[in-house]
Amino acid sequence: MKMIVGVGEMNIVVCVKEIPDPEMPASVFSIDPEKRRAVLPAGRKMVISDYDERAVEAVLRIKDTQECRVTALSMGGSSAIEVLRHCLSMGCDDAVLLSDPLFLDSDSFVTASVLAAAINKIGHVDLVTCGVEEGEWDEGQVGAGIAELLKVPCVTAVADIKISGDRVVMNRVVEDGREVVEVPLPALATVGSEIGEPRYSSVRKIREAMRKEIRVWSSDDITPPKQRNEMLALFIPARREVACEFFEGETAEEKAVKLAEALRAAKLI
């Protein structure tokens, strides 16, 4: 990553991932233990990971205030194209898909390495963002991994990003409050939900996004390294059977009184 701040526009890359719709109820969630993946039920889609969508929002807020070029980058199957189109419709300028059978079922180490190589290939990048974690394997290590591989400073769980010359000031969420930190560019930030809700795409933007070209890079362009972690098993843990006692009554008030009495009898209140 080379810094070219002050020379024309800023270049930002936002890494996004497709995941099975996390809003689907637990009752329809199932897995294929052989393939070690979730089975997508009929009628459910792969969608952009929630935090990644907020990472897109975070950089578009920068783009709202100053000139910059935002590239959305995703590693995934052909369905990741939809996720990239969604990023374009939100306001990203470019999109690159990293798709290859060799990239499938990558661990965090391989994923971060391939994304870092792609960012190097994109060239002069000032800022990289991604979600604090993706909603599939919930690892939360790809962002920090990319930063480590690119040897740029990394700020995790940010709630706000402001560019100020060749530096960036961020609000970071920690256990007992917040930190305001400053880092020189180029840098990487992982974005949490505290940044607020992502913007909606207009119909016009959605139409424009459909016509934009999405570059596809494969293992011809980037050689993935060897995996570090291997998944031995994927399973649904045995649920403790909890029989729910429902309180009935003529009125809501009556039910409430019964609940309070039951909690008292069980010494819970």
Added chain:
Amino acid sequence: MERKGILIVGEFNGSRMSSLTAELLGIGRTLADVRRGELAAVFIGSWIDHMVALQAIAAGADKVYLMDASIFREYLADTYLAALKGLVNEIQPEVLLLGHSSMGKDLAPRLAFSLGTGLTTDCIDLSFDAATGLLRKTKPVYGGNACATYVCYGGYPQMATIRAKVFLPRPPDVSRKGEVIPWQPRISGEESRVKIIKRVKEDLPGIKLEEANVVICGGRGIGGPEGFKKLDELAQILRGAVGGTRIASDKKWVPSACQIGLTGKLVSPSLYIGLAVSGASQHLAGIAGNTVVAAVNKDPAANIFSRARYGIVDDYQKVLPALIEKCRQLCSG
């Protein structure tokens, strides 16, 4: 060089070791005993109270490394990373564990990439694989809907971060003997690229959510910040704390520090009362296994009822005033 021993990265506040560190030492001791090996802990900071080291020994550590220097006064990833990497390269542990805390989440991935090894985060079970001798690391995936078990073939140390309140700490044994080793990290005044300009503590009034014995939680159906005021009223009567789901936190009906779930706070009260909470897996994953759940929701098919011990199918707005009244009456006597 043969890799041996378990190393955990401890955290502390003033003169107290954190509860998550006691849990790290609990599972670390178990793993070290399987190997008949040593358990070491490292604490990084400035003017570290010796009490912290003694607490770690009482909780199971054989050795405690203290990295005490003014540059470690506050947590900065660059300096902590350089210091830890030096120690790991020197003592070559077989297993390296951190807590899945603010610091652990920030530091562990960078440490793993920097050491070229594989990390598994947010683990809820750790054991040695009988066949390969490698560390089996199990963690929730898909927002808590499933679990996956990993091993790292490709590097050392075997690394994991552990989820809070899952592993049991050992009861402190003050008669345990251990060695306290002041450790001078060989870092040449490494400048952190990240500068902290300001720290804002968000001290929320009342009982801390993680420590409360009763938690009242509101979800999407509460509809706004006004609704949460009623929840506060119930919490006061029951001497509990109020939390919210991710939606409630996103919409700023509750402070983000009060979000319960996989990506927010993990709570372990005796009683959790969920009002207008649908019960998404990622939310339920934030409630400890032995907590009794009571739920009020209009929708009889709401997922929360699959976790609840007590349920009311009705509008929370109609239930809550009567619940407050009855609880006030029961708890005042």
